Amino acid sequence: MPELSWRHHTLIQALLSRGPLNEKEFHKIFEGVTGKNPGTHQQLFDAFLLKINKELAYVQFELRGCRNQYDGKVCYGVVNNIADEQSKLGTKYTVPQIAFYKGVVEAIVQDVTAQGCISSIDALNIRLENQVLTGTESQGGPLHIPPAFKNFSISQKEKTLNELVRDQWLCSTPDGNIGLGVRSFLDLRSWFRNNEVPSCEVCNEAGVKAEMCRNEGCTVRIHQYCLKKKFSQRRVERVCPGCGTQWQYPVSKREAIEEEDEANEPTQSQPPPGPTRKRLRSCKTEDPDTVGSGRSQASVRTRSSARLR
Ligand SMILES: [Zn+2]
Ligand SMILES: [Zn+2]
Structure with missing residues (x-):
């Protein structure tokens, strides 16, 4: 068994x-x-x-890094690899609060447009x-819904949302919606897999907040x-x-300028790929209206059809 030094312990602590x-x-x-x-x-x-x-594995814990999918920043945490939500949140949250958290997470990841959030x-x-239906001990008889679930009020939900955001299980997105917090990104990796949350084509992690291919028949999503x-x-x-459909990737001003510089460079030895095409592309993608419109119309369509089902 490898021995950990005080340095390792300080990091874990x-x-x-x-x-x-x-x-x-x-x-x-x-x-x-x-x-x-x-x-x-x-x-x-x-x-x-x-x-x-290696040491944490003996107690089914893991030090893990992941990306916050809203800003792409990496964060680190220690996660419990076997426990269910009850043992992870149980010391601070009640059973109905945990059921509510699970409901919110499910709603966020089920969004077919991969916005990664829901409105408050x-x-x-x-x-x-x-959430009662998803329990493993369904008896086959009439479903028993605990009174604490039935009586969980709007204000209790509001309070729970605030607490979950504060504890980083959820987050409040810049546009005022509710998204997953870094704790959930760290913790739910295998849950995402088991629940078939579509993964990002590039990094293979769950694509909770991702861009989607414009081709409606294509399911590719990328962070x-x-x-x-x-x-x-x-x-x-x-x-x-x-599917090979052109991806409207918003080129930042700096990148566009770099591209133009590159196109204007006097490198006559190799045939330039064509500055006009490049310029066209950067003009097209720099206009936020053009970038958004196609996608958002498609989003509205798929979103409403998902609701109907
Ligand atoms: Zn990715
Ligand atoms: Zn595609």
Whole structure:
């Protein structure tokens, strides 16, 4: 059994008591205890995490990194790999509160348009009764709905939403909706898989908040940050990896200028790919109306059809 040093323990302790931590905070703590910057000592950093996880595995815990899908930032946390929601949230939340959390998460990931959020109104309208059906001990007789579920009021839901956002199980998105919090992103990885939440074509993680292919017959979805990474590579065709439909990727002003510079460079030896095509593309994608309209109309369509079903 490998022995952990005080350095390993400090990292675990920081995540347990203050976590989840964003990458910057966690790297700073790592640098504090090892004197090495993880950016320049990636191998050392990885070796530390590996050693910690070997030990944590004995108690079915894991130190894990994941991305917050709304801003693409990496965060770290220690997660309990076997426990259900009851044991994860049970010390702070009541049974109906946990059922409500599960209802909200399900509504968020079931969105076929991959917006990764629901409105607060929709959240408050989630019925806890539906959560009883998902229990494993269905007796076959008439469904027994606990009174605490039936009587869970709107104000109790509001209070629970606030607490879940504060504890980072959920988040409040910039446009005022309810999304998943970093704790859920860290914790629900296998749940996403088991519940067949469609994954991102690039990184294979669940695509809860993602961009979707414009082709309505295509199910490809890609995280915004994965798109950025993929399409910012020079000479990568901006098309859907699944069906080849052109992907309207909003080129930032800086990238567009860089592209124009590149096109204007006096490199006559190789045939330029054609500055007019590039310019056309950046004009097209720079106009936010053009970018949004096609997608959002499609979203409205699919969203309403999903509701009907
Ligand atoms: Zn991705
Ligand atoms: Zn496609």
